[in-house]
Amino acid sequence: MIEHVKDEHAKGSWLTYRPDIKILDCTVRDGGLINDHQFDDDLVKAIYQTLVAAGVDYMEIGYKASKKIYAPSEYGPWKYCEEDHVRRIVGDNPTHLKISAMADAERTDYKEDILPADQSVIDAIRVAAYIHQIPVALDMIEDAYQKGYEVVMQLMAVSVIQDKELGEALEALAQSPVTAVYLVDSFGALYSEQVRDLTLTYLKALQGTGKEVGIHAHNNQQLAYANTLEALIVGASRLDATINGMGRGAGNCPLELLIGFLHNPKFRLRPVLECIQEHLLPLDGQMEWGPRIPYMLTGQLNRHPRPAIAMRKSEQPDDYVSFYDQLMEEE
Amino acid sequence: MIEHVKDEHAKGSWLTYRPDIKILDCTVRDGGLINDHQFDDDLVKAIYQTLVAAGVDYMEIGYKASKKIYAPSEYGPWKYCEEDHVRRIVGDNPTHLKISAMADAERTDYKEDILPADQSVIDAIRVAAYIHQIPVALDMIEDAYQKGYEVVMQLMAVSVIQDKELGEALEALAQSPVTAVYLVDSFGALYSEQVRDLTLTYLKALQGTGKEVGIHAHNNQQLAYANTLEALIVGASRLDATINGMGRGAGNCPLELLIGFLHNPKFRLRPVLECIQEHLLPLDGQMEWGPRIPYMLTGQLNRHPRPAIAMRKSEQPDDYVSFYDQLMEEE
Numbered sequence: 294m295i296e297h298v299k300d301e302h303a304k305g306s307w308l309t310y311r312p313d314i315k316i317l318d319c320t321v322r323d324g325g326l327i328n329d330h331q332f333d334d335d336l337v338k339a340i341y342q343t344l345v346a347a348g349v350d351y352m353e354i355g356y357k358a359s360k361k362i363y364a365p366s367e368y369g370p371w372k373y374c375e376e377d378h379v380r381r382i383v384g385d386n387p388t389h390l391k392i393s394a395m396a397d398a399e400r401t402d403y404k405e406d407i408l409p410a411d412q413s414v415i416d417a418i419r420v421a422a423y424i425h426q427i428p429v430a431l432d433m434i435e436d437a438y439q440k441g442y443e444v445v446m447q448l449m450a451v452s453v454i455q456d457k458e459l460g461e462a463l464e465a466l467a468q469s470p471v472t473a474v475y476l477v478d479s480f481g482a483l484y485s486e487q488v489r490d491l492t493l494t495y496l497k498a499l500q501g502t503g504k505e506v507g508i509h510a511h512n513n514q515q516l517a518y519a520n521t522l523e524a525l526i527v528g529a530s531r532l533d534a535t536i537n538g539m540g541r542g543a544g545n546c547p548l549e550l551l552i553g554f555l556h557n558p559k560f561r562l563r564p565v566l567e568c569i570q571e572h573l574l575p576l577d578g579q580m581e582w583g584p585r586i587p588y589m590l591t592g593q594l595n596r597h598p599r600p601a602i603a604m605r606k607s608e609q610p611d612d613y614v615s616f617y618d619q620l621m622e623e624e
Numbered sequence: 625m626i627e628h629v630k631d632e633h634a635k636g637s638w639l640t641y642r643p644d645i646k647i648l649d650c651t652v653r654d655g656g657l658i659n660d661h662q663f664d665d666d667l668v669k670a671i672y673q674t675l676v677a678a679g680v681d682y683m684e685i686g687y688k689a690s691k692k693i694y695a696p697s698e699y700g701p702w703k704y705c706e707e708d709h710v711r712r713i714v715g716d717n718p719t720h721l722k723i724s725a726m727a728d729a730e731r732t733d734y735k736e737d738i739l740p741a742d743q744s745v746i747d748a749i750r751v752a753a754y755i756h757q758i759p760v761a762l763d764m765i766e767d768a769y770q771k772g773y774e775v776v777m778q779l780m781a782v783s784v785i786q787d788k789e790l791g792e793a794l795e796a797l798a799q800s801p802v803t804a805v806y807l808v809d810s811f812g813a814l815y816s817e818q819v820r821d822l823t824l825t826y827l828k829a830l831q832g833t834g835k836e837v838g839i840h841a842h843n844n845q846q847l848a849y850a851n852t853l854e855a856l857i858v859g860a861s862r863l864d865a866t867i868n869g870m871g872r873g874a875g876n877c878p879l880e881l882l883i884g885f886l887h888n889p890k891f892r893l894r895p896v897l898e899c900i901q902e903h904l905l906p907l908d909g910q911m912e913w914g915p916r917i918p919y920m921l922t923g924q925l926n927r928h929p930r931p932a933i934a935m936r937k938s939e940q941p942d943d944y945v946s947f948y949d950q951l952m953e954e955e
Contacts, residue, residue, distance in 0.1 A: 303817065484853065484885070485816065485850060485853060485854065486634065486857060512846075514849070514881055514885075515846050515848075515849050515850070515878070515881060516849065516850055518845065518846050518847065519816060519846070519849075519851075520850075522815065522816060523816065526817060547846070549920065550845055550846060550920060553845070553920065553921075553924040554815070554845075554924075562948070563945065563948060563949075566917065566944045566945050566948050567944075567945050569917065569944060570942060570943065570944045574942055586880065586900065589880065589881060589884065590884075593884040593885075611901060611905055612901065613897045613898075613900060613901045614894065614897050614898050614901055617893070617894060617897050618894075
C-alpha cells in the first residue's frame with residue numbers, strides 16, 4: 294500500500310480551494326514592453342472585457358511613466374495611463390475588476406501625474422523598485438496611499454539581492470502601508486526551491502501585518518507557471534499572469550495555465566481562450582514573446598534579458614551558439 | 625536577518641553536485657512519434673554526435689516495434705531499430721554513450737526481434753507498458769535480461785493509475801531484474817506536488833533493491849522541466865530529456881534546460897545549442913512540437929493528447945474555443 298508524504302510547508306494540496314487568491318493580469322503593462330505600449334484601443338478593450346468575464350481580480354493597464362523620460366512621440370498611451378485614456382477603455386468601470394497601474398521608481402513624476410484616487414478610475418498603484426531604490430519607493434508608497442489608493446510593492450530582480458539587504462527592505466515594507474509585496478523574478482533565473490525559500494522568507498517578514506505576498510515570474514527557463522504554483526503552495530496569494538504569457542522577452546506566467554490549475558469557481562477559462570484565439574494569435578509576426586534559447590541563456594546566467602532581446606532583433610536572431618559564446622566571454 | 629527553511633525530502637540543493645544522475649535523450653524515439661520515425665540518417669547521426677559531445681548517458685534511438693502491426697511502408701527505420709540501421713549511425717559505438725531502444729508491450733515481437741545483446745550495439749532495452757500490461761512487461765523484462773541487456777521499465781500514464789495497482793506494480797518491478805523504473809507523465813497532467821509524492825512513492829517501493837527511479841515528463845502544461853527538477857530534487861536519478869523538447873504533442877523536458885540546471889561537469893551545453901541551430905530549427909514548418917493551448921487543455925483534463933494532436937492537424941488548428949467546448953462536452 295502507498296503512503297503519501299506530507300509537505301510541512303504546503304498550505305493545502307492542488308485540490309484545496311483557496312478563496313484568498315487574487316490574480317493580477319499584467320498583459321497590457323508587461324506585454325507593452327514589447328511594442329512600447331502601442332496597443333490599439335480595441336485590443337485593450339478586448340483584454341479588459343476578457344478579464345471581467347474570466348473573474349480576474351486586477352488588470353494592470355500600464356505604467357505611470359514620466360513624459361520627461363519617455364517621449365510621448367515614441368510610446369503608446371499605456372506608458373502613461375492618463376485618466377481620459379483609461380476611461381476610454383473602462384468607462385467608470387462598473388465591474389468587480391480593479392484597475393492597477395505601475396509606477397517605476399525614478400521613472401515617474403508620481404507627485405504630479407498620479408491623481409487623487411477619488412478623481413481616478415484607477416484603484417491600485419504598484420510601485421516597482423530595485424533594492425537600491427527602496428527609499429524612493431517608500432516615498433512613492435506614502436504618496437499613493439495618502440492619495441487614497443491601494444498600494445502594492447514590486448521589489449525587482451530578487452535573484453540578485455543579498456540576504457541582508459532583502460531582510461532590511463522587507464522590514465521597511467512591513468511598516469509601510471502596502472497591502473502586498475511581490476516576489477519578482479525579473480531575470481527568469483529562479484528555480485522552484487529558491488522560490489519556495491524566498492516566499493517563506495517574505496511571508497515570515499510580513500507575518501502579523503495582514504500584508505500579502507505575491508509572485509511575478511518570467512518564463513526564460515519555462516518555469517514561470519511552475520514557480521507561481523510553488524509560491525502559491527507555500528502561501529503566496531497574489532499571483533501575476535498574462536494572457537498567453539504575453540510579456541517582455543520570454544513572457545510571464547500564462548493566465549490560462551493558472552486558471553486551469555486553480556479550479557476556483559470565481560475564475561473562468563473560456564473567455565481567456567477566446568481572447569487568445571481572436572486577439573493574440575493575429576499578433577504573430579508583429580510581436581514576439583515566449584520561451585526561446587537566448588532568454589534561457591540569460592536566465593541560466595541570472596542576467597537581465599536585455600542582450601537576448603537585442604539579439605532577437607538583430608540580423609542573426611537564431612545564432613544561438615555565437616550568442617552563447619559572447620555571454621560566456623562576458624562572464 | 626533571513627532564516628532559510630530546509631526541505632526535509634530534498635537530496636541537496638541546486639548547488640549540490642550529484643554524480644549519480646544519468647540523462648537519457650529520447651529525441652529520436654519520442655520526436656519520431658511526430659513524423660512516423662521518418663528521420664534522415666544525417667539528422668540521426670547529428671543527434672548521436674551531439675549527445676556524445678554533450679556527455680549524455682543514453683540515447684534512445686527508437687522502438688523495437690512489430691512489423692506486423694506497423695507496416696514498414698509507412699514508418700521510418702527508427703520504428704524498428706534493426707541492427708544494421710543502428711550500426712549505420714553509431715558503427716560499433718566506441719563512445720561512453722549507451723544506446724537504448726524502447727519496446728512497447730503488445731506492440732513488439734520481442735522474442736524474435738530483439739537479438740542477444742552480444743550480437744547488438746544496443747545496450748539497454750526500455751520496456752513500456754500501461755498498468756494492465758504489467759504481466760506482459762514482466763515477461764519482456766525477463767527476455768531482455770536473459771539476452772544480456774540492461775533493462776529499465778517505463779510504466780506509462782501514471783496519472784491514471786490507482787494507488788493500489790501502482791503499489792502492486794512497483795512491488796513486482798522491485799523483484800524483477802530492471803535497473804530503473806521511470807515515472808511517466810504520458811498526459812502531461814501532473815503538478816509538481818504530485819510528482820514529488822509519486823517519486824517518493826517509487827523510491828520507497830524500490831528501497832534496498834539498488835534500482836533507480838527515473839522521470840519522463842511531457843510539456844502540455846509547461847511543467848516538463850519543472851517536474852523533472854522536482855523528481856530530481858527528491859531523489860530521482862534517471863532523467864529523460866529531448867533536444868529542444870522535441871517530442872509528441874507538447875514535447876518533453878528540453879535537454880538544454882536540464883543541462884543548464886545540473887551544473888555537472890560531465891554535461892556540456894554548447895553542442896546541444898549547435899544541434900538546435902543547425903538541425904532542428906530547419907524543421908520548422910515540417911514538424912510541430914511544443915506547448916500549445918490544445919495540449920494544455922488535454923493535460924489539464926488528464927487525458928491522452930490524441931484529440932489535441934488531431935485538432936492541430938485539422939483545418940481549424942487554432943480554433944481553441946470549439947476544441948475546449950468539445951472536450952467539456954465529452955467530460
